[in-house]
Amino acid sequence: MPQVQTDVMGKRKKRDLNNASKKEKAMQIYSKDFLSYGKEYKITFGHQNFTLGRGKLAIGKKLPDTKGLMTPSLTAPYFIRGKRKLILTVPSIDTPVCESQIKELSGSVDEYYDITGREVYVVSVDTPYAQARFIKDNNINERINFISAFADDNFLYASGLCVLELNVFARSAIECDERDIVTNVYITKDITHIPLIAHM
Template sequence: MTKRTGVITMQGNPMTLVGQEVKVGDKAPDFSALTQNLKAYTLKDMGSKVKLISVVPSIDTGVCDLQTLHFNEEAAKLKDVAIVTISMDLPFALSRYCAAKNIDQLEALSDHKEASFGINYGFLIDELRLLSRGVVVIDKDNTVRYIEYVPEVTNHPNYDQALAEVQKLL
């Protein structure tokens, strides 16, 4: 298993990412996650739309909350885009969070079972078994068109750049 250092920090502490780095132009790797209803969810379930994957460490933290709320709001404006938020949170926690915050425009997914997304996209933090923060934009043909591994996990991703990349694909 590939491990990468020197890519991210969490509260200033260096962390190790597990999995190969995904780059713009790569074919989007498949993954298997769980929905809030414990159903399997893969890249195929996002259909032939433009895809935006918002990656967060834990839905119940400040930046993760704001990131999810931001993309939920944007999802309401982007009708031909499949948007998901993925974390290592349990499906039950995601369900509770989405109900409490009225998250109804995107799918919240759990990678806790297999860490399939985290490993296949290179977002899994080895020391914490959490996902690092980032955003992935994938075109209708499942080619990665934008990817951000946020260098300091406690910082926000570049929302404007990710959404500009989505707009280019519509």
């Protein structure tokens, strides 16, 4: 398929994702209906089916290389050593579901940290500038660490969380221990649903 046609189709699908998210805004849905990571690769978006890529991320293994990722301050991301982590991947902060999810997290992240001791990260394919603007405009809690995969898609594909037809992250939650070993991966079967996990 010609690249121009592929790009147009991708833009249309991303526009559909945003439109569907607007419909979900009034009824934010939390879900425990998760994929079996590493065994299931189909997710839904309304009545449409999409496919996850197959990556290197695996429970019991160390996080894939994060080289190439960027913070809103245009620095390499720093995963705090010796701390357990919760890494949330979202399709785009420009969609209402993601916006609502992160705003709600901003109000509860201090309590979540007090209970779990986990540092919280949000990863998306948005530009670092878009993330910085979102943080400022919405007064997002500084305890949430934002990471952009816009400039380098290595982690997007290595994580196995890439929605291939859209080239964005699926909505997921990754739990890691103090050594960055993955202990749990939660991926909602519907990309517009938010993972419901303990203490969140």
